[in-house]
Amino acid sequence: MRLIVDGRPIPFEPDDSLLVAMLRNGIHPTGGGCLGPDGDEPHCLTTVDGVSYIRASQIKARPGMIVTTNPIEGYPPLPEDDRQRGAKLVQHHHCDVLVIGQGESGQAEAAAARAADKTVITVDVQNGQEAIGIYPGILVVVRTDDAMLHIHPHEVVVATGAAEILPVCPGNELKGLYTGRMVAQLHGKGFDLGRIVHVGTAPDGVESTAAVGELLRFEPKGVSPVETQNLTSPRSEKTQNLASLPSKKTQNLASLQGDVGAVIMLENGVEVRHECDTVALGLGLIPRNRLYRMGRDWNVRVVGEAARKSDIPPCPKTGTLCPCSSVTVDDMQAVWDRGFHEMELVKRATLAGTGPCQGVACLPHIRAFLQDRGKKLQPPFTARPLARQQTIGEIAAGAYHFSTPRTALDAEHRQLGAQMERISGWWRPWNYGDVAAEYWAVREAVGIGDVSTLGKLIVTGADATEALERVYPTKVATLRPGRSRYVLMLNEAGYIMDDGLISCVSPTHYILSTSSSGVNGFERWLRDWFDTWQLDVRLMNITQTLGAISVSGPFATDLLARAGFEQPLRFMRHREGTVASVNCRVYRLSFTGEIGYELHHPADQSAHLWRELMLLGRDLGIKPFGIEAQSNLRLDKGHIIVGQDTDYDSTPRRVHHEWAVKLEKPYFLGQRAVKRTNKIPLDRQLIGLTMETDGDAPGEGAVILHGDDIAGYVTSTAYSRVLGKAVMLGWAKLVDGALPTDFTINGRPATRTDVPFYDKEGNRARA
Amino acid sequence: MNEFVEAKVDFKWQEPKKTYDVIIIGGGGHGLAAAYFLATRHGITDVAVLERKYIGGGNSGRNTTVIRANYGIPESVRFYKRSVDLYFQLEEETDRWIMHKQKGLVWLAHSEAHVRQEKARAELNTALGAETSYVTPSEIKEICPQIDITGSGQWPVLGGSYHPAGSTARHDRVNWALAEGAMKRGAHIHQRTEVQDLIIENNQIKGVVTNHGKMYANKVLCAVGGHVTSIGDMAGLRLPIRTHPLQAYVTNHYAQSFGPIISSTSLYFYISQTARGEILLGAEIDKQPSYSYRSGYHFLQTCSFRAMTMFPFLRDLRINRQWGGVCDMSADYSPIMSKTEIDGFYITSGWGTWGFKAIPASGESMAALIATDETPDLIAPFSLDRFKRDRTMADRGSAGTH
Incomplete structure (x- = not known):
């Protein structure tokens, strides 16, 4: 079985992860850096079948897979438009208890819940089930190869274990550095790891030599101790721009690539050199508790290793601390020295912790660094989804466009x-x-x-008249069966939300109409108020x-x-x-x-x-x-379209609709506001305008000038075929308390004209 | 090697004093900008900015950093243009890299009605001084080669409006440049200092009560985002503000190749690529008022889907993280920059989804107001009492998502 890495076919064994397959062939996904088996660290990121930022340790090697190792400098290109990839399905599941992680403690939790007769769902990344976030609901979203699982549990148990701490010191970008668990895994796969030296806890079931003391650095193979001293000298001050980097530094970085050849420890004040082919790192554990922290305040528990306190490693002295964003200890020191002391500020100033691993690699070291200088251990970064990265396409699974309805x-x-x-x-x-x-x-x-x-709504019930009396600024009780009336809908501020018609069938039965776009909002509005008022009414949107x-x-x-x-x-x-x-x-x-x-x-x-x-x-x-003709026809009459001719703050008075508001009524929504603002001199109004033209009309949004001053802008406009001139509605400022008559639009004179422009007496409509 | 490590900003933290000339509540962009302009334009440096958490940790560090001036009312265009101009010079003025970049901004139209709206927007914005032009689908394709102009065959682009001045800057860098500029001239910034009450005597502000004790000043600016109504309450002011959550997310880093800022009001999303190469996506405010910063899956799922309709290449990008912020929406969707009924108590609020772009102009104006007690012409229309005076400033066409 073979897969392709950077254009080269490589063989692999069944059950290999992609990472193991690559390592079998001497390929490190990112050219160097400490690797673990659980995908916590960013050094295992690759591009697989066109998708970048895939954790090689987290997917199985498959024949024919096309893998590209990530570029060392720069970022992967934006992918091409690829419509071939099918959409994922969404599966919904309900249960009493969801246990995330099926290690020892996760299994015990699941068993206990089952014993208590609860329905249990378990997920584990080892089975290709990645929990990506805990959301309000509770909703836990889990990605599998086949589907996105939307799990709705009553209780969540986070048993996601702990991640191994990665080393921060010079040479930590070399190849041959593994966490203890990774060494155990590779050993189990029959890898010949050569001479293994371990730092900290020894790897399970693998023979290795202990390197004790303080970890100073890793050295590459084939470099003499004298040479490396130059390499590990403190870095000179940073420059803003990659292009202006001194070439010396680039050389240093380059020469620190390659295979690890030795671990240098400080033991009893003396540097001790341990020659090796592989380093196993047992530097401590940090809980994988991001999911738990996302679900704070909810019925979410954390158990097992995920519930442990984080080990805090020794304060890092030099070397790359955040591999995702290439942040060094020197960078940290530089911003610390300039007053960046809060964890979040340090993060934002260096961008450490904002890369694909979301701080797993750097967080314990940043905490150690800040604790060392600030004498206080700061809490970890805010835990945000996604706990495991997914593509936009996968996340979009199950979403659809609300179809635009057809009549x-x-x-x-x-x-x-x-x-x-x-x-x-x-x-x-x-x-x-x-x-x-x-x-x-x-x-x-x-x-x-x-x-x-x-919009068409039916309101019925003993209190129907009373309820609508409170909603509308028109008098509802006087509306006799068989009659209709134009109505405005006002909000509490007295601003127009919509307009429509109220028709009385009987005092306990009304039919309301609204604008096409306004009906859903109006229905919610009515239901809120009917509920608030506790009236005997029923509402149906038909x-x-x-x-x-x-x-x-x-x-x-x-x-x-x-x-x-x-x-x-x-x-x-x-x-x-x-x-x-x-x-x-x-x-x-x-x-x-x-x-x-x-x-x-x-x-x-x-x-x-x-x-x-x-x-x-x-x-x-x-x-x-059609709508176009209808809009022109209504404009001849000066009828407004709410939303087009009105704005968020249009009072009835501003659009000349005082006639639709009966202020003497005991109460209606917005009455207080309308009464109050009516006493204040107006600043602007929606006015009718006409302009002599040869069949054209200014565009919507055209600026209305009064003299040289901007008076307002056009909201509706058309050439009126029946009147032979352009007719418009638009906003105009009052000047000294009065509306001017003469305006200029697009350099042409326009005259304020009372609406309706056409058939002012309304004889045609009433005929 | 990371070119984005902050290389210059140098904060000088101070021990709090008992008394200041001016106290600014809220260490976000607006509060920091007010301190900066008080120091640089008015020589007023006996100033303390009080921040509940860390500076720039609220909406100033959570927004999607769009800077534009294409509004639909003269007062707004004038104000935001001032802000756009100040942004262009902020890097040089502060000698700090804020990653300001002009990108151009396109609002897409997917129907004849929206084509008319975008034409109207272009006409009105341009007339008011914020250059915006109507663009055809093929012109949009030139501005943004990655767009699927057919909207996956479902939401074809029929046209759009293009605002070339549309820019972005790195939000943190803006906050820090302003904070440092104020601090090095003597202003204090106190983090982890939460205002719990206001001290008011005879309708004159006297100071604030914090978790670290009382601090006194005869001038206090409320530059709080999110919990502004709570601070208003302490002063006995009922503010015409509702607070709504707004969410966004970014992908991992990719090579720079997505130039402009593209927005679709029909599909409720907008997209740009950050200086670091992340693709940044945002949507509308949540309808339900709330102070919650928590992320939701529905937003992530549906925003992803809608964005893919126009940008199918997004399918294979991996999402790095999502987050939420909160937006203070005023009753007319325009900001409030104003004196209040309490003498010496000023407010800058109502920053909805457009607070970041306003930071320099708001800071400059509020500083002038505080220093002289005279309201600058630029912000006179945005006074708090406009709601009482029925001089509201709604601008439906421009109150977009960013």
């Missing part, structure tokens, strides 16, 4: 050649290819539009259940009559009725300025109703109209 008329629109766009959270027809024709059909004949996206077709134009009433809805409805009235054999609630209203109806009906009847209307209206000149 029941979607196919009709497409058939009619509509340009479909995502608007207000729905796919909607932007236009059907000829905006002018759509516009004129509504102005002069009849048009139909799909308004199924409007937006998706009902389709809605807008019929608008001078022939709208005729068209409905042809469709069997014969008794005309007066303006702002509604009633149930049959249109083209479809049971509808028909609302008489107007957004376009013409006679208008909205037909709310079961969504499964939408297509039938739409086709019938198109058919019946053919000789009337009927056309479907």
Whole structure:
């Protein structure tokens, strides 16, 4: 069996980890540095099949694997776009107890929980199950080769053991340095490790010679003791830029690569040299408790070695301390000397601990360093996910785009050649290819539009009137059955959140409509308040259940009559009725300025109703109209679109909607604020503007100037076909308490004009 | 060898005194900047900055470091432009490497409605002095070759707005350059010093109570992020602020090759590459108010997914770590830089998701306010009493995610 490392095929044995396979062939993943079997240290990082930062000790060697060792200088390149890699699945699991780590203590915990009749899930990295974080919920996310496991336990036991401390001294980037456990593993795999010297605790079951005393440095093979003294002299001061590095230093680094040849110890004040081929390091243990610390305040326990106190190694004197970010003890000293004493500041100043190993290698040494100087042991860095790194693709498993919904008329629109766009959270027809024709059909004949996206809510219950009285600034109790009214929705600050319609079916039954994008927020808002007030009301969001077709134009009433809805409805009235054999609630209203109806009906009847209307209206000149035409039609009337023409702080007064607010009511949400601010002179208002043009109009966002001063900007704009000039809504500052009349937009004069721009008396809509 | 080890900043910590001319609560960017500008512009150095944890440890060290000025109201553009300009000169002025880099910033539009919005943004921002242009999909592809302009076939890019001044800087370096600049001129910074109460007599601020005892000053600036409403409470001020968490994450290090800052408001994410080569991703604030710094998986999962829609190459990058910060959102989503009803008690707050970019201009202005007790024109519109006076400053189009 072979795999490819840096373009070279290498053989390996079954059950080899990638690291063991590489070591069999004399390849060190990063060219040097102490290796362990558990992937705690950063020296085992490789690029495997295009994914960088893979821990070679943590994956099994597989035939055909393409491995690239990490560059010693610089970082791996950003990968190419790779869509071939399939998405991972997500599996959800529920249990009483999740035990992370199946060493001795983990197994004991699992057994005890099972004995207590609890459902238990166990995971262990040895089985390819990597717990990456403990999140609110409790949710523990575990990565396996096959899936991302989302585990929802009542209790978590962290039994992840302890990591071996890595050496910090000159020469710690040499090859042949292993933790005690790694030496034991390699020995078990039949490696010939040559002469083994151990520092600290001896490796299990492996013959080795003890090097006692204080660890000074490692020396490479084939370098005389005299030469190495030069190499290990304290480093000169650092420079900002790699490019300006003195070449001498680069040489030193280079010559410290290679195989370890000796360990130099300080024993009773004397340097003692231990010749060796392999060094086994038993420098102590630090608990792998990051998961536990992420889950603080929750039902998370830590047991076994993971619960131990961290060993604190002797204060490091020289050498690389953070291999991920290449931070030396000298670097630490340099920032310490300049006042960086807090652990977090030291980390941020050197970037030690911010690399792929997230501080496993450097943390105990930084603590020792800071304790030595500050006489106080500082706590470890904040534990943040991810405890085991994963790719963005793996993390994204199970996520999806919320599909942008389509109305029941979607196919009709497409058939009619509509340009479909995502608007207000729905796919909607932007236009059907000829905006002018759509516009004129509504102005002069009849048009139909799909308004199924409007928010539709039903409020019922004994307290329905009272509840809505408190929500809306309009008078609800005076609204008789069969009537509708335009409404604003205000927040507590008196700012407009949305607008819509309230229709009374009976004093215990109302139908509310909202803007297309506002319904979900409004529903939450209503539920919050209804709950707060403890009123007897029920709320149902029927937006998706009902389709809605807008019929608008001078022939709208005729068209409905042809469709069997014969008794005309007066303006702002509604009633149930049959249109083209479809049971509808028909609302008489107007957004376009013409006679208008909205037909709310079961969504499964939408297509039938739409086709019938198109058919019946053919000789009337009927056309479907899209959002673009509708927006132009409503602008002729000066109707605002909340969100487009309003901002977070638009009060009714700022948008000339005082008429929709009945301040004399006993109470409504935002009343106090509106009453208060109404006493204050206005600073700016949304105004109507007209401009003489040859068929064009300034763009949205165009700046409105008064003289040389910026007065505001345009929020809605169109060339009005019926008026033959550009019409706009926009914000303008008051000057000396009054709105100016004359403005300049894009260097052309514009005049403030009261809205509606068209049919000021509203006769057309009420006809 | 790590070129990013801080090589120059030299902190001179001092023992606390009993009395100062000015006490600044909060050792984040805004507090440190105020101390810096008090010292450098007004010669006021009898100043103590009190920090509950370590300097720059709150949002100033957790944000995603975007600097831009493309706002939609004149007052904001003027203010943030000042900040952008100060950032350009901060490195030279402080002689410290803050890793300031101009990158250009693109906001993507995925629908006709958003195309209109981005065109409007470009028109308005440019007219107000913050150069922004409308760009086509092919121009966006040129600015950022890694983008999948089809949005994986689901979220095609129809256009966008491009703000060339968009920059980033290293947040810690900014904090430290300002802290050191203040300290070496005599200001004190006291870490692990938590303000527990305010001392107010006859409506005049007199000092603060800390975990290390009382400290006195006749001028106190609240430059706290996150728990600003708690400090407001101590002064009897109800602030129009809600605090929401915001999360972000970075990948490991990769060779530099992702130039600009790209943002999609439809897909709720933005992306850039840090000076060290990490890919940095962020999203919107959490809807639910909270002071929590805790990381969530839902954010990580969904933000990753959405970002991959536009940037399929992200799939194989490994995530290094995620974290959270908190954002103080004012009622009109604009900041508050102001005197208060308490004499001698000043506040800079409401920094939402745009606090980092404002640090120098806020510091400069607040220092001038504290030194002269006169509100500089630049920040006069951002006063706390604007909510009472109904002179709010909403700017829906610009209150983005960063």
